[in-house]
Amino acid sequence: MGRRPIVMANWKMNKLPDEARAYIKDVAAVVQAYPDVEPILAGQDVLLQTMVDAAEGTHIEIGAENVYWKEEGAYTGETSPKVVASLGVQYVIIGHSERRHYFRETDEMVNLKALAALKNHLSPIIALDESIQVVSPNAHMHWIVNQVIEALKGVTNDQMAQVVLAYEPTQAIGSGMAMNADLAQKDLYMIRETVSDMFNAEIAENLRILYGGSVKPENVYEIMRQTDIDGVLVGNSALDPDNFAELVKLAH
Numbered sequence: 001m002g003r004r005p006i007v008m009a010n011w012k013m014n015k016l017p018d019e020a021r022a023y024i025k026d027v028a029a030v031v032q033a034y035p036d037v038e039p040i041l042a043g044q045d046v047l048l049q050t051m052v053d054a055a056e057g058t059h060i061e062i063g064a065e066n067v068y069w070k071e072e073g074a075y076t077g078e079t080s081p082k083v084v085a086s087l088g089v090q091y092v093i094i095g096h097s098e099r100r101h102y103f104r105e106t107d108e109m110v111n112l113k114a115l116a117a118l119k120n121h122l123s124p125i126i127a128l129d130e131s132i133q134v135v136s137p138n139a140h141m142h143w144i145v146n147q148v149i150e151a152l153k154g155v156t157n158d159q160m161a162q163v164v165l166a167y168e169p170t171q172a173i174g175s176g177m178a179m180n181a182d183l184a185q186k187d188l189y190m191i192r193e194t195v196s197d198m199f200n201a202e203i204a205e206n207l208r209i210l211y212g213g214s215v216k217p218e219n220v221y222e223i224m225r226q227t228d229i230d231g232v233l234v235g236n237s238a239l240d241p242d243n244f245a246e247l248v249k250l251a252h
């Protein structure tokens, strides 16, 4: 069975509740014609209940943008994966490059969060970034492979069915300049090989890996036609519901 493509919007710290509802209504009307593509919308914690309610009865899935690795306790201001899952949210982005850079999330924290998400039946979309400082091809390979190994420590073979990886080169995020699709394919192939070495070939073959970084309707076809790219994680362009619906159409 082939890997079901994903088109995922990361709204980041944008949208009011009314805007979230209107967006989901607009998008739902279009994407229902493309059930082979999985549309996922990720929003701020305070929007999640609104988003889940608005998406009810559609095949749109909702994701959180982050969770903490503890389920409950005295951690003021943090968000419990258990509570997020209880809202009917299915996915959570873990280790987005903005979390890694602005909030100093380390590989170890990313791993703890991924494990906590899985324990609470949330599917982690684990973001792997690529620092602009990593210049030589060997250092580049080592950087990415190491992030995969660190992020997936302690994840069981069974749990791997719930995991999605997202490769987002830092310089492509928000820059308007997506990575060359052939080069992205090479990196995603390397990520899949790493997963094959860590787990087994079947798990690697079934794993969905996304590309993220300045994806828009103009370049999504070229990106999605790559063998190892199973979907896209989209920021700026997907703030517009028409663009998001167009991305789903083009990914189909």
Ligand code: PEP
Binding pocket: 010, 168, 172, 173, 174, 175, 176, 212, 213, 214, 215, 233, 234, 235, 236, 237
């Ligand atoms: C992102 O932040 O995950 C992202 C891919 O952003 P953009 O599409 O704006 O580059």
